[in-house]
Amino acid sequence: MITAICPGSYDPVTNGHVDVITRAAGIFDRVVVGVVGQPHHKQPMFTVEERVAFLESALAHLENVEVDVFRELVVEFAHRWQAKAIVKGLRVISDFEWEFQMNQLNRTLAPDIETVYVMASPQVSFVSSSGVKEIAAFGGDVSALVPEPVARRFKELYPNGRPGTPENPGD
DSSP states (O other): OOEEEEEEOOTTOOHHHHHHHHHHHTTSSEEEEEEESSOSSSOOSSOHHHHHHHHHHHTTTOTTEEEEEEOSOHHHHHHHTTOSEEEEEEOSHHHHHHHHHHHHHHHHHOTTOEEEEEEOOGGGTTOOHHHHHHHHHTTOOOTTTSOHHHHHHHHHHOBTBSOOOSSOTTO
């Protein structure tokens, strides 16, 4: 059985993530979606429990996909699951630059694990978690960009867009 991992912060999961994971599930026997417990480079908007729940809901139709949380190096997470591959989605050129760097570092640490890149489908190639959060914060409709539970949660968080403060009513 060939296992692959799909690591990420998934803050929140988008339809682009679901696209890449679904396609990976068609290639590998088992796909473990790894949710970074506490990313070092940014503070997540959603708790790790929320991110896991969003993913489990969005991926429930895929029998060979599991969701797990990790707090170690990606390659250590891959070894823990006896994975042969790390699957990463690519949307734009800037994604490639970052992923190329990460690939070289991961190959240095674990030459036994391959990284496989899946190009985002055209319909979702423009979708990013940060873009979705920005749209939602200003009251925009993100229902076409994220799974339904995520869109619903954004409506709860921002029913009228980002509330202003008395000092800066337009913020």
